[in-house]
Amino acid sequence: MAIITGLKIGEVAKQTGVAVGALRYYESLGLIQSERGENSYRYYAPETVQQVQFIKKAQALGFSLEDIGEVLTVHRQGDVPCEFVQSLLQDKIQQLEAQIQEMVAFKSSLEQYRDTWAADHSHPQPGDICPLIESVEGTI
Structure with missing residues (x-):
């Protein structure tokens, strides 16, 4: 079997400031990819750090992970x-x-x-909690 090299998930987490659980979630959504080594560890390509930093910046702009996935798909298609x-x-x-x-x-x-x-200046009737709120018609 070929030896897989790259960054372990903890190294990616440390370099990006993103929790390991979040990285696993990103991977489950297809935002980042890893390969499994013979030891079953995930190994990430060095460019994964840049991808995770991109995801963080896009989130800071208010983009959802779904939006970010679409952007990354366009990028992966070469556009x-x-x-x-x-x-x-x-x-x-x-x-x-x-x-x-x-x-x-x-x-x-x-x-x-x-x-x-x-x-x-109304006063509560028996059973009232607050006549002010109870006077509201329907829902706001």
């Missing part, structure tokens, strides 16, 4: 995935904009409740 990354980033920006609008509307609703409740 430069930058245009694809820009498309993903634009989608992420639009999602954030929608979330911001939802949060602003929710904040406004809470402020209305706060202002209305500040003038409310």
Whole structure:
């Protein structure tokens, strides 16, 4: 049998600051690959360190592991995935904009409740927990 050389999982973890469990998870998702030696240890190519650092940077930008997998697939097919990354980033920006609008509307609703409740002097009835919250119609 051929001797497999490369980095053991602990060495990759140490060089990247990523936990061994996370590296195994990345491998299960196909983000990184290893080969098994005769001793059943995982051995990673030196470029795995760069790949894991790329994954960490992409996550810091808000990309999901699924997104990152797609980017790496494009790369492995021999294409430069930058245009694809820009498309993903634009989608992420639009999602954030929608979330911001939802949060602003929710904040406004809470402020209305706060202002209305500040003038409310009702007293709890038997069995009530808090008449203010119980006065809310439906769900916010």
